[in-house]
Amino acid sequence: HFYTMDEFLLIARSQAAKDGRGMSCHAWDMNTDVTLNMYKSNAIRANTLWTGPDFFCAALNDKGSIVFWRWNSETAEIRMPIPERITALACDSTGTYCFAGSTSGALYVWMVATGRLLTWLQGAHYRAITNLRITTDTMQVISAGEDAMVRVWNLAVLVCGTGKDYQSVEPLLSLKDHSLAVTAIALSIGLAQTSRLYTASRDRHVHIYHLTTKEKLASFSFPVDVTALALDPAETMLYVGLGSGHVCRVPLHDDKLNNQLAAKHVDSNSFAAHEQAISSMGMSCDGIRLVTASLDGSVRVWDAATGQTLKTLNESTAIAAVSVVPSAWRSSVPRLSSKIPLFQRRVEEKSSLNVMVRLSGQAKDLSSQEKWELYQDLLTTPLSKADMQSSEETATQQDKAVPEAALNDDTPTNKSNPVADDINEEDDDDADLTSQGKRWKAMALKLYQQQAERLATAIETAAPPAAAGPKQGKRGKKKSGAKKAKKAKQAAS
Numbered sequence: 001h002f003y004t005m006d007e008f009l010l011i012a013r014s015q016a017a018k019d020g021r022g023m024s025c026h027a028w029d030m031n032t033d034v035t036l037n038m039y040k041s042n043a044i045r046a047n048t049l050w051t052g053p054d055f056f057c058a059a060l061n062d063k064g065s066i067v068f069w070r071w072n073s074e075t076a077e078i079r080m081p082i083p084e085r086i087t088a089l090a091c092d093s094t095g096t097y098c099f100a101g102s103t104s105g106a107l108y109v110w111m112v113a114t115g116r117l118l119t120w121l122q123g124a125h126y127r128a129i130t131n132l133r134i135t136t137d138t139m140q141v142i143s144a145g146e147d148a149m150v151r152v153w154n155l156a157v158l159v160c161g162t163g164k165d166y167q168s169v170e171p172l173l174s175l176k177d178h179s180l181a182v183t184a185i186a187l188s189i190g191l192a193q194t195s196r197l198y199t200a201s202r203d204r205h206v207h208i209y210h211l212t213t214k215e216k217l218a219s220f221s222f223p224v225d226v227t228a229l230a231l232d233p234a235e236t237m238l239y240v241g242l243g244s245g246h247v248c249r250v251p252l253h254d255d256k257l258n259n260q261l262a263a264k265h266v267d268s269n270s271f272a273a274h275e276q277a278i279s280s281m282g283m284s285c286d287g288i289r290l291v292t293a294s295l296d297g298s299v300r301v302w303d304a305a306t307g308q309t310l311k312t313l314n315e316s317t318a319i320a321a322v323s324v325v326p327s328a329w330r331s332s333v334p335r336l337s338s339k340i341p342l343f344q345r346r347v348e349e350k351s352s353l354n355v356m357v358r359l360s361g362q363a364k365d366l367s368s369q370e371k372w373e374l375y376q377d378l379l380t381t382p383l384s385k386a387d388m389q390s391s392e393e394t395a396t397q398q399d400k401a402v403p404e405a406a407l408n409d410d411t412p413t414n415k416s417n418p419v420a421d422d423i424n425e426e427d428d429d430d431a432d433l434t435s436q437g438k439r440w441k442a443m444a445l446k447l448y449q450q451q452a453e454r455l456a457t458a459i460e461t462a463a464p465p466a467a468a469g470p471k472q473g474k475r476g477k478k479k480s481g482a483k484k485a486k487k488a489k490q491a492a493s
Contacts, residue, residue, distance in 0.1 A: 009325070011315070011321075014045075024042060037071070042062060045085075045087065045320060093138055095112055099141060110344070127145055140154060145181070148178040148203075149175065184227065202226075204222045204223070205220065241278030246273060247290075273294070273300060279318070298314050
């Protein structure tokens with residue numbers, strides 16, 4: 001065969017390699033059977049591998065983390081800790097925005113260049129999100145989940161919001177024709193107004209929709225679960241990967257095709273590709289070659305027209321995902337030359353002073369250790385509008401009470417303080433702040449560090465609970481109560 005397109009495969013394992021180097025992804029040349037690059041990380045989760053001209057990324061299978069690699073670097077550039085496990089991942093064509101779906105059904109949207117969390121949409125799905133796709137014109141985002149639903153979102157609304165609360169974002173379209181978890185989705189190339197959506201589910205059905213008219217164009221049934229989909233660029237053939245390891249070819253412009261595909265028609269247009277379920281599929285840009293990956297650890301390249309095997313790669317571990325990548329991306333100079341920053345974990349993760357304000361209002365009658373545990377809990381919970389409003393009012397009062405000398409006090413402290421270190425790690429951009437804003441930031445940081453030092457000192461000096469002993473008399477109780485009142489007064493001052 002004469003190949004007109006210079007492409008390679010990026011293969012992601014669901015388990016790290018057993019060679020001791022911890023390689024989870026590698027680039028493989030389909031023409032020469034040569035391994036081009038190897039990339040180090042932990043096991044990759046299925047449906048989370050995304051490739052772009054500047055970088056590629058994937059979510060880890062065993063922890064809540066997103067990993068970014070440069071094409072010319074073996075080690076990961078950065079690992080993003082996420083509050084929950086990511087089950088679906090996609091970026092737009094330029095790599096500007098990163099979309100992620102989680103096990104709870106939440107949808108995250110980040111700006112890659114700044115790491116800012118633009119949207120955290122809770123309840124985008126009722127169960128875990130299994131797939132994310134973005135139309136070619138980056139106008140719409142399609143999400144599918146284990147709740148058997150497929151939803152279409154406006155990308156501009158997810159990125160910019162509605163002017164109100166970001167939780168009020170509503171999907172453009174909700175498709176509820178499947179009865180079990182959606183396992184794969186595919187999109188035709190073109191504008192969102194003319195694109196067609198292909199969805200597959202564990203209910204053994206594949207549905208085809210028109211995104212603009214919201215009409216279901218066709219529905220096909222198969223004898224086993226459908227696990228993967230691939231569409232040729234001309235949209236003349238749909239390749240369906242089955243749980244039995246077979247690949248079924250469905251012609252999309254056949255006048256003899258009924259709305260419901262017969263089982264005998266499936267058998268006549270299918271071929272055995274792997275011994276176990278197919279986990280991922282891909283197509284070359286010219287539509288000549290079909291790539292399949294399986295849980296049995298094998299990757300095969302097929303002639304799309306005849307169904308003959310061209311290349312075979314056997315791995316020692318199950319394959320999570322495979323992607324056909326243009327070779328020019330490996331040799332081109334990345335447009336995003338700056339280092340990718342850490343992603344913001346919560347939309348409200350902006351000022352730890354708000355956390356201390358909430359702490360002071362909720363922990364009046366708690367011990368120092370209980371206050372510390374409450375503080376750690378507040379760090380991982382979002383702020384409500386009432387909390388943010390009260391923190392702003394409290395901060396205004398503190399601004400009047402703090403003397404000017406406190407702002408200029410740069411006396412270093414040698415005491416190790418994990419709470420103060422946490423606020424110092426926040427990535428604020430002082431270049432965009434006015435002189436008044438810088439003054440407010442310095443004052444807030446000073447107040448926060450003072451409050452954190454008092455809390456840390458109280459924890460260090462907290463005495464363990466006294467052992468049970470004889471009952472104290474009235475005088476002893478009175479004296480003990482006076483000591484507690486004196487210590488509370490000193491702490492308040």
